[in-house]
Amino acid sequence: MNESATRINWAIASSLIVAFVLSTLPMPSWAAVGRPAWVALVLMYWCIAMPGRVGVIVAWATGVLLDVMSGSLLGQHALGLAVLAFIVHQKHQWLRALPLWQQAISVFVLMFGYQVIVLWINGIRGFPVMASAYWAAPLVSTLLWPWVFFVLRDLRRKCVAD
Numbered sequence: 001m002n003e004s005a006t007r008i009n010w011a012i013a014s015s016l017i018v019a020f021v022l023s024t025l026p027m028p029s030w031a032a033v034g035r036p037a038w039v040a041l042v043l044m045y046w047c048i049a050m051p052g053r054v055g056v057i058v059a060w061a062t063g064v065l066l067d068v069m070s071g072s073l074l075g076q077h078a079l080g081l082a083v084l085a086f087i088v089h090q091k092h093q094w095l096r097a098l099p100l101w102q103q104a105i106s107v108f109v110l111m112f113g114y115q116v117i118v119l120w121i122n123g124i125r126g127f128p129v130m131a132s133a134y135w136a137a138p139l140v141s142t143l144l145w146p147w148v149f150f151v152l153r154d155l156r157r158k159c160v161a162d
Contacts, residue, residue: 007159012054015042015152016062020069034136036144039066039077040084040114044107045152047088048095059085073121080117084110100146107145111138 019038027035043062046054063078070077087110088095095106115138119129 004160008050008053008156011155011159012046012050015046015155018042020066023066024069033130033132034140036141037111037114037137040081040111041107041141041145041148042152043081043085044088044110045148047085048092049153049156051089051092054085055089056082056085073125076118076121079121080114083117084114087113100149103149104142104145108138108142111141114138 016039019042022038023035039062043054043059047059059081060078063076063081064074066072066077066081067074095103098106112134115134119134123129
């Protein structure tokens with residue numbers, strides 16, 4: 001493995017670690033419903049930018065780690081992230097060609113699907129789900145997509161250029 005590939009792998013791993021940390025930061029109870037899906041956003045970027053390195057298996061393993069970290073049902077986030085990664089992996093060339101504002105619309109649809117899977121599993125388990133939970137997190141994640149995109153794109157370019 002060459003040095004550039006090693007740097008990209010470290011960039012992917014470190015950006016996912018930062019996403020895990022951002023996912024665990026405390027928030028006020030009124031804002032917790034709109035918590036962005038940081039891990040899903042970062043994973044989606046890497047599935048679009050580096051589909052040969054990040055795919056369904058990485059998404060599933062990341063989801064299991066997120067399940068363990070958040071104390072949720074084992075496999076809940078793993079299923080959601082694996083489905084998300086599968087769809088993004090299938091459409092990565094199409095998503096890559098879209099302008100940023102159209103990517104953001106696609107991100108909203110994909111994040112909404114991810115949120116539906118996670119909340120559906122919570123509903124099956126008998127946990128109450130507020131209606132705003134379906135819309136708030138995907139909307140906030142969509143609004144953050146341009147910043148996530150630019151930061152991770154610059155990180156990826158820096159790793160390849162050096």
